[in-house]
Amino acid sequence: MSNRDGGRSDAQEGGGILDTKEFLKRMVEATGVSGYEDSVGNIIREVLGTAADEVTGDTLGNVIALKRGEGENRPKVMLASHMDEIGLMVTKIEEKGFLRFTSIGGVDQRTLVAQEVRVHGRRDLIGIIGMKPPHLLTPEEGNAAIKMQDMVIDLGLTEPEVKEAIAVGDLVTINRNFISLSGDFAAAKAMDDRAAVAAMHYCLLELKRMRHTADVYAVATVQEEVGARGALVSSYHIMPDIGIAIDVCHGEMPGVPEQDTAPLGKGPNLALGANIHPKLFERLSELAREHNIPFTLDPVPGPTGTDAWVMQVTRSGIPTALVSLPLRYMHTSVETLSIGDIKLVGRLLALFVASVDREFVEGLLCY
Amino acid sequence: MLLKRLSEAFGPSGSEGEVRDILVKELANVVPSWQRDALGNLIALKPGARGPKVMLAAHMDECGLMISSIDKSGLLRFRKVGGLDDRVLVSKHVVVGSKRVAGVIGAKAIHLQKPEERNQVIPLSGLYIDIGAKSKEEAEKLVKLGDYAVFATEFGHLSDTVVKGKSFDDRAGCAVLAEVLSEDYAFTLYGAFTVQEEIGLRGAGVAAYALEPDMAIVLEGTTCNDLPGSEEHGYCTSLGGGPAITVMDASVVCDRRMIAELERLARENDIPVQFKRSITGGSDAGRINQTKAGIPVVVVSVPCRYIHSPVSMLSLKDFEATIKLVKLFLRSIEGGFLL
Numbered sequence: 001m002s003n004r005d006g007g008r009s010d011a012q013e014g015g016g017i018l019d020t021k022e023f024l025k026r027m028v029e030a031t032g033v034s035g036y037e038d039s040v041g042n043i044i045r046e047v048l049g050t051a052a053d054e055v056t057g058d059t060l061g062n063v064i065a066l067k068r069g070e071g072e073n074r075p076k077v078m079l080a081s082h083m084d085e086i087g088l089m090v091t092k093i094e095e096k097g098f099l100r101f102t103s104i105g106g107v108d109q110r111t112l113v114a115q116e117v118r119v120h121g122r123r124d125l126i127g128i129i130g131m132k133p134p135h136l137l138t139p140e141e142g143n144a145a146i147k148m149q150d151m152v153i154d155l156g157l158t159e160p161e162v163k164e165a166i167a168v169g170d171l172v173t174i175n176r177n178f179i180s181l182s183g184d185f186a187a188a189k190a191m192d193d194r195a196a197v198a199a200m201h202y203c204l205l206e207l208k209r210m211r212h213t214a215d216v217y218a219v220a221t222v223q224e225e226v227g228a229r230g231a232l233v234s235s236y237h238i239m240p241d242i243g244i245a246i247d248v249c250h251g252e253m254p255g256v257p258e259q260d261t262a263p264l265g266k267g268p269n270l271a272l273g274a275n276i277h278p279k280l281f282e283r284l285s286e287l288a289r290e291h292n293i294p295f296t297l298d299p300v301p302g303p304t305g306t307d308a309w310v311m312q313v314t315r316s317g318i319p320t321a322l323v324s325l326p327l328r329y330m331h332t333s334v335e336t337l338s339i340g341d342i343k344l345v346g347r348l349l350a351l352f353v354a355s356v357d358r359e360f361v362e363g364l365l366c367y
Numbered sequence: 368m369l370l371k372r373l374s375e376a377f378g379p380s381g382s383e384g385e386v387r388d389i390l391v392k393e394l395a396n397v398v399p400s401w402q403r404d405a406l407g408n409l410i411a412l413k414p415g416a417r418g419p420k421v422m423l424a425a426h427m428d429e430c431g432l433m434i435s436s437i438d439k440s441g442l443l444r445f446r447k448v449g450g451l452d453d454r455v456l457v458s459k460h461v462v463v464g465s466k467r468v469a470g471v472i473g474a475k476a477i478h479l480q481k482p483e484e485r486n487q488v489i490p491l492s493g494l495y496i497d498i499g500a501k502s503k504e505e506a507e508k509l510v511k512l513g514d515y516a517v518f519a520t521e522f523g524h525l526s527d528t529v530v531k532g533k534s535f536d537d538r539a540g541c542a543v544l545a546e547v548l549s550e551d552y553a554f555t556l557y558g559a560f561t562v563q564e565e566i567g568l569r570g571a572g573v574a575a576y577a578l579e580p581d582m583a584i585v586l587e588g589t590t591c592n593d594l595p596g597s598e599e600h601g602y603c604t605s606l607g608g609g610p611a612i613t614v615m616d617a618s619v620v621c622d623r624r625m626i627a628e629l630e631r632l633a634r635e636n637d638i639p640v641q642f643k644r645s646i647t648g649g650s651d652a653g654r655i656n657q658t659k660a661g662i663p664v665v666v667v668s669v670p671c672r673y674i675h676s677p678v679s680m681l682s683l684k685d686f687e688a689t690i691k692l693v694k695l696f697l698r699s700i701e702g703g704f705l706l
Contacts, residue, residue, distance in 0.1 A: 094595050108477040108485060111458035114676035116520075116531070126525055128680055130673040133590045134452045135648035136603060142452060145486045152595050154672065156529030156606075156680050179460055179469050179519075181499025182509055187460070187471040254442065255493055256479055265501060305478075328497065329473030332458040336471060336497055 018047050020346075021186065021339050024198045025178040028188040031120060033087030033104050033171045034226045037061050040083050040190075044197055044220045051204035052218065062234040063220040067204050069213040075361045077353050078217045078240035078318075079203065080231045080307040081196030081247070082224030085189065086331055088112075088172035090119065090153075097162035098152040099127070101172055105225035109148040111332045116175040117153055121166035126175055127153040174333035184339040185264070191335035193224065195325050195342050196246035202346025207353060214241075214356040221307055231307035235314040241361045242280065242319050244352070245308035246345060249298055249324035251337065262326040265338040267294035268345045269324040275304045275312055277319035279364055284321060287351045293344050298324065319364040323349065369393055370542040370686070371522040374532035377465060379431025379448045379515045380566040383407055385465070386427040386538070390545060390560055397549045398558070408574045411548050411558035418554030421700060422580035422662075423547060423693070424571050424651050425540030425587070426564035429533070430675050432456075432496070432516040434463065441500030443470065443510060446491075449565030453491050455676040461496060464514040470496040518677035528683045529606075535681050536674040537564065539588035543669065546690045553701045564651055568618065571651030575658040582625065582663045582706055584693060585652040588681065589613075589643060589668035600644060604670035607682045609639030610689040613666035615646050618653020622663035624706055625696075629665065632695045638688050643668065663706050667693055 032040030045063050049055045052065035086105030112129050119125045179187040200218040217238050221230030249269045252261040262269040288295045312320040328336040378386040387409045398411040430449035457474045500506035522532035548558045557578045563569035593602040604611040633640040652664040669689050672680040
């Protein structure tokens, strides 16, 4: 039901343009740990290129797709979705070729146990983060979470073979294919925040059929998971009149208070609070209501922990908003969300961009 | 590759049908007749003219999950089938039911955890399978109470000689047994693919009772913990160290004469062997050994790292050597080895 509006897939998904789900699958199965986003960045560059007027990059690796509006003196709207993912990094090659590792970004050590990984060395190797079998465990051992420092990656290779292919500093990701669940739900690693990149793509495709005066910069940002650094430099560089971060928020699930989550499949989640310009929130929510796009609210009193937080204080200040995709099991390798929500977010962003004119932008300074 | 097909088959204890079907099809040309029983054991009968009756046994079942309730939200609660460590369940891809409905076992985001939670094991009561259903009614269209679930793990090569996959315990044993059955022997050979090992060694005893063999060899994929942080004596077995012979485990003391013969054959044929250096955990050998008036048994295993988890690892060299050693042992029986 909630997908009625955003699920429209008429003209825009035919004719060689990559479907939202297909694009998402390609992105999440690619690698792009914070600081090393090239591989996923190339896919994004190629696909956003089909929907934008031009695609550029910057020194840190941000991918910036520009779709120009009509007329002169055009306002600039920047959309920011981060393309980096959390991951692991090799810290030592042990005797017999086992690898020790540390984490990049917020990794829950408990989600690493008995996981298949990809070690990105001279060539990609599959490994296993194994554990002692239950037959050999003492009861005390079984009652404590295994610490990351006690884990090793097993490549099933001899030490010389490992040393020939792998070096300290090599990156590691979970070996997880995109999983289609029932209905329009899907699970994978790195849905945080490549689902939001897919939403930007959907937005650009929608805008092809709409009239808009604003220039839209759809930016796939780097290094969000280690401190929103890509958004910092790209917003400085673009100097937008409006910045909207698209990120994920916690989807409803057992064991988590309802007030900390948003339901899946019920549309975008709009943040409210100091990080969000009131007039942007107002415009987004009005448009959603007007176009029957369901949405939920997330009151955030302090830091949003997203690209919006750093964009807001770039240069002399940028009016910012945050639109989120509800997602369950954040920072695991089975992050789960609704494809319909991605499209609804993309649709809302397009409606927003189309609604922006010079007058609206100037009004943002009038408190 | 048979090991790949067996590894990827759906067969938790009590639901071994898919494994059974693969074996019957695979061995159609080499097994003259099959015997089945009330529990679902599948026994290849290869009658011979002379000598003892020998039983080989490998269990078809694997550890898994069973759906125990469906929440209003459409999430599935489950119980464990066999000895799974709760800690291996988090952040995994599973398939539910024989139609293989895709699901994931998630966990609360790290952002929402208290620091101390990160050092605690997530209890089973806090885990569930998410198939993407938005309500109980929607979930019920795809899943029923009592449906089993297993990990969705693909078999693959890590190198020319090392492979990964789920449930090498005991699909590796099944694959060894299948290979051994492809040859003919002068004595009567029973190849028992047993059920329900993981929930209490249930199938093997029943099969042994019906077959009443003179001796039995149990083929296993067994514990291998030769990892950093473990003392050598705690390895149990080592990967690449050759077939592992069990002297005793929690369920059985193996027949000394059979062990000695295996050792001799290995030595004379340059097959590396190792002894399993742990006595914890039981095996089908225990049940067979204590059937009727007692049956001499021995266990020969392929060392497998990370058994009872979503993905295990074995060395094809160990696997091939296990096949070779078991075949040599059978030829030795043919040549007059008796107990």
